[in-house]
Amino acid sequence: MTDAGATWTDERVELLKRLWTDGLSASQIAAELGNVTRNAVIGKVHRLGLSGRAKDAKPTTAAPRARKVTRAPSAPTPIAPQAHSNVVLAPIPLQPAREEREVMVEEEDVAIPMSERVTIMDLRESMCRWPMGDPTKPEFRFCGARSITGLPYCTHHARIAYQPVTDRKRERKLARA
DNA sequence: CCCTGATTCGC
DNA sequence: GCGAATCAGG
Numbered sequence: 001m002t003d004a005g006a007t008w009t010d011e012r013v014e015l016l017k018r019l020w021t022d023g024l025s026a027s028q029i030a031a032e033l034g035n036v037t038r039n040a041v042i043g044k045v046h047r048l049g050l051s052g053r054a055k056d057a058k059p060t061t062a063a064p065r066a067r068k069v070t071r072a073p074s075a076p077t078p079i080a081p082q083a084h085s086n087v088v089l090a091p092i093p094l095q096p097a098r099e100e101r102e103v104m105v106e107e108e109d110v111a112i113p114m115s116e117r118v119t120i121m122d123l124r125e126s127m128c129r130w131p132m133g134d135p136t137k138p139e140f141r142f143c144g145a146r147s148i149t150g151l152p153y154c155t156h157h158a159r160i161a162y163q164p165v166t167d168r169k170r171e172r173k174l175a176r177a
Numbered sequence: 178c179c180c181t182g183a184t185t186c187g188c
Numbered sequence: 189g190c191g192a193a194t195c196a197g198g
Contacts, residue, residue: 025181040191042182047189
């Protein structure tokens, strides 16, 4: 790949258009595209002639805050994935090789407070999008912890997601001597 | 302080 | 055309 993805290809422009029309904020889109800042996104949006998108149930500025969804305890509303096909798509992290996976699951289980897990409806750009569980099931959740600004994951999951596949385990052990 | 989009202007 | 810096605001 000669270009590191930091160029406006047709695909990226299409995604940009779709996300912008869907009401996502520039920074959300930037984080989703990767390798671009929110300024770049805004600049491109204006150059494309898209500004002020649909005036649909939008307050004034800012992204649509997560809505609180009330559901009856006896009849939990399943979250249908197909119903939100044009909303935020969670980037599925690369699945590490078996050795890494053991470590990953281990740490994940320990470090994540269940109380912070959120559904896609409550997911915000500033929240960790680490997918948990089967996306086809209603129980599917995201980590939801505070994400690093500009990254889709919290510090914990960013570590896991972006870990170089090289010797980090040995490094850790050797470092504590 | 967190965030939003809008504009300018050097590249 | 591009986007960082800046501006103006919630």
